[in-house]
Amino acid sequence: MYYKSTRNSSVNVTSAQAIAQGISKDGGLFVPSEIPFISFDDISNLGKMSYAERAAFVFSKYLTDFSETEIAYCVNNAYNTKNFKSENIADIAHLFDGTYMLELWHGPTCAFKDMALQILPYLLTTSAKKIKLDKKVVILVATSGDTGKAALDGFKNVEGTEIMVFYPEDGVSAMQKKQMATQEGENVNVCAIKGNFDDAQNGVKAIFTDENIAKKLDENGLMFSSANSINWGRLAPQIIYYVSTYAQLVEDKEIKMGDKINIVVPTGNFGNILAGYYAKKMGVPVNKLICASNSNNVLTEFIKTGVYNRNREFYTTISPSMDILISSNLERLLYHLSGDDDKQICEWFGKLSTEGKYFVNDEVKKILNDEFYAGCCDDVETKTCIKNIFDKYSYTCDTHTAVAVKVYQDYVKETGDKLKTVIASTASPYKFANSVLDGLGCYDENSDEFQLVDKLSEVSRLEVPASLSELKDKKVRFSSLIEKDEMINYVIKSLNI
Numbered sequence: 478m479y480y481k482s483t484r485n486s487s488v489n490v491t492s493a494q495a496i497a498q499g500i501s502k503d504g505g506l507f508v509p510s511e512i513p514f515i516s517f518d519d520i521s522n523l524g525k526m527s528y529a530e531r532a533a534f535v536f537s538k539y540l541t542d543f544s545e546t547e548i549a550y551c552v553n554n555a556y557n558t559k560n561f562k563s564e565n566i567a568d569i570a571h572l573f574d575g576t577y578m579l580e581l582w583h584g585p586t587c588a589f590k591d592m593a594l595q596i597l598p599y600l601l602t603t604s605a606k607k608i609k610l611d612k613k614v615v616i617l618v619a620t621s622g623d624t625g626k627a628a629l630d631g632f633k634n635v636e637g638t639e640i641m642v643f644y645p646e647d648g649v650s651a652m653q654k655k656q657m658a659t660q661e662g663e664n665v666n667v668c669a670i671k672g673n674f675d676d677a678q679n680g681v682k683a684i685f686t687d688e689n690i691a692k693k694l695d696e697n698g699l700m701f702s703s704a705n706s707i708n709w710g711r712l713a714p715q716i717i718y719y720v721s722t723y724a725q726l727v728e729d730k731e732i733k734m735g736d737k738i739n740i741v742v743p744t745g746n747f748g749n750i751l752a753g754y755y756a757k758k759m760g761v762p763v764n765k766l767i768c769a770s771n772s773n774n775v776l777t778e779f780i781k782t783g784v785y786n787r788n789r790e791f792y793t794t795i796s797p798s799m800d801i802l803i804s805s806n807l808e809r810l811l812y813h814l815s816g817d818d819d820k821q822i823c824e825w826f827g828k829l830s831t832e833g834k835y836f837v838n839d840e841v842k843k844i845l846n847d848e849f850y851a852g853c854c855d856d857v858e859t860k861t862c863i864k865n866i867f868d869k870y871s872y873t874c875d876t877h878t879a880v881a882v883k884v885y886q887d888y889v890k891e892t893g894d895k896l897k898t899v900i901a902s903t904a905s906p907y908k909f910a911n912s913v914l915d916g917l918g919c920y921d922e923n924s925d926e927f928q929l930v931d932k933l934s935e936v937s938r939l940e941v942p943a944s945l946s947e948l949k950d951k952k953v954r955f956s957s958l959i960e961k962d963e964m965i966n967y968v969i970k971s972l973n974i
């Protein structure tokens with residue numbers, strides 16, 4: 478198995494190279510040269526295994542240059558009960574008739590990003606060894622809130638690495654900000670920018686492809702890599718939980734092998750749902766992939782009409798991790814859907830950066846419509862949905878997950894589809910306690926984020942994750958705030974190069 482660049486199909490690297498490098502030099506994303514197939518027998522066997530064993534199986538299909546021992550080292554260090562509060566790693570909650578909440582937030586930072594970022598440091602340092610890289614890896618991260626903390630937690634004090642996180646000053650929740658600003662570790666750096674997530678992501682992408690800074694890094698024995706879902710090492714671990722969930726549902730006799738299910742994903746950068754697409758292409762029986770957006774509904778429009786247009790108002794919502802207008806991973810999907818047409822991808826994404834807009838041909842549009850359903854909802858609908866789910870099922874979900882539930886309900890109304898459905902639950906409600914309480918009608922504007930957490934625990938009767946309540950007594954270590962076009966200088970200064 479090799480990895481190609483979405484902007485140059487003749488690029489041919491191993492998974493270790495793709496993971497260490499993060500992004501291709503031409504600005505494209507690394508994609509597998511083929512999507513490996515797994516049989517129903519394989520899935521049946523997985524049903525009897527632990528999460529770490531399931532992960533090892535899926536990785537063995539994608540990281541073909543890793544030895545069995547290397548894969549075992551990575552999965553065992555990441556997917557254990559030291560890092561995750563549930564033995565299943567990802568829990569499946571049976572919510573209502575035929576609907577399952579795939580709770581991906583039992584990791585150390587309480588969002589689904591942990592599923593990938595607890596293992597990425599192991600994948601990355603193993604990759605660096607494999608390709609005999611004798612440089613220190615500097616991880617640059619742009620975050621809409623959750624990736625930043627999850628990456629900091631995963632990479633803190635990992636030898637041979639340094640990590641730098643940029644987040645939009647007004648684009649993250651109070652708890653998310655607290656989580657990042659108090660981060661401990663010798664090799665970490667956190668900085669707020671005046672701008673939104675897209676500005677942060679564009680800034681990081683520009684630094685990656687800047688030749689001047691690349692030269693400086695090289696002279697100093699450093700190189701950049703990415704912990705965003707543009708890195709294949711972020712995406713591959715996300716495929717696992719979809720394969721694992723299907724195997725588990727069969728094992729639990731909730732479905733029969735071969736039964737199709739729907740997968741609903743609250744979407745921002747299109748990484749999580751793309752992992753679901755890879756799982757489907759590998760042979761997991763999936764009917765529709767349902768793409769749920771908040772008011773930043775650029776993807777809803779794209780999937781419905783084939784027109785991608787980022788020239789629109791940017792909304793700051795109560796589901797901030799989805800406040801994104803440039804969904805990076807769409808590039809991977811379109812590369813596959815257009816038959817690995819790198820020229821076409823260069824044209825579309827060139828237009829996106831110059832005009833902010835492109836549209837796909839009818840062929841691609843048709844496949845998009847066959848594979849995906851898309852919908853969106855605003856903050857008011859999100860809050861109403863939180864309340865409805867709580868009243869009906871005594872289940873408290875976070876704002877992002879609520880967007881997914883609402884869009885799924887709309888889908889069922891529109892189509893009458895009765896297939897069993899898995900909803901990706903992407904964050905603990907405690908990360909967004911103020912908005913969740915607001916939805917439940919219990920918000921008190923005079924409370925700070927920790928009082929709100931206590932209040933939410935009273936109402937929801939869910940245990941407060943220690944990693945959040947502990948933050949209260951932690952010292953703020955990072956408070957820099959810079960203009961978005963100062964990012965490159967900030968990096969140069971911080972690295973002292």
Ligand SMILES: *Cc1c(COP(=O)(O)O)cnc(C)c1O
Nearest residue numbers: 623745746747748749798903904
């Ligand atoms: C990152 C994030 C999302 C969006 O996931 P993408 O892979 O960027 O589409 C949704 N919900 C939460 C809580 C997140 O942290």
